[in-house]
Amino acid sequence: MNEKKKAKGTIILRLLLLLFIIYLSLTIAMNTGYYEAKLSEKATITATSMKRFESDIKAGKDVDIKDYLEQETKDYSNLATRAGVALSKAAEDFMSEGITKAIDILKKLFT
Secondary structure, three states: OHHHHHHHHHHHHHHHHHHHHHHHHHHHHHOOOHHHHHHHHHHHHHHHHHHHHHHHHHOOOOOOHHHOOOOOOOOOOOHHHHHHHHHHHHHHHHHHHHHHHHHHHHHHHHO
């Protein structure tokens, strides 16, 4: 009986450790500069579009705003990435609520 409880405890701890590692890896991946790189790329495209727009106006061409706007980007996410993001959000919410509740308990103990 004692061995079953111990085995269940280690399984739960391993699962929590795995979830925490996944959470950390996704958080690090999201914060490594991917977003900034995309913004920089977008700014470059916008600057190129503005130069093209200005040169077309100088040339006296008819301009249409649709010709200079960015095309919509494709969503390359799949089931794995959506599941990973959902899992990291759930872990983040769980951790945030847990810390908040722990602080509230400490406040009650010391007031």
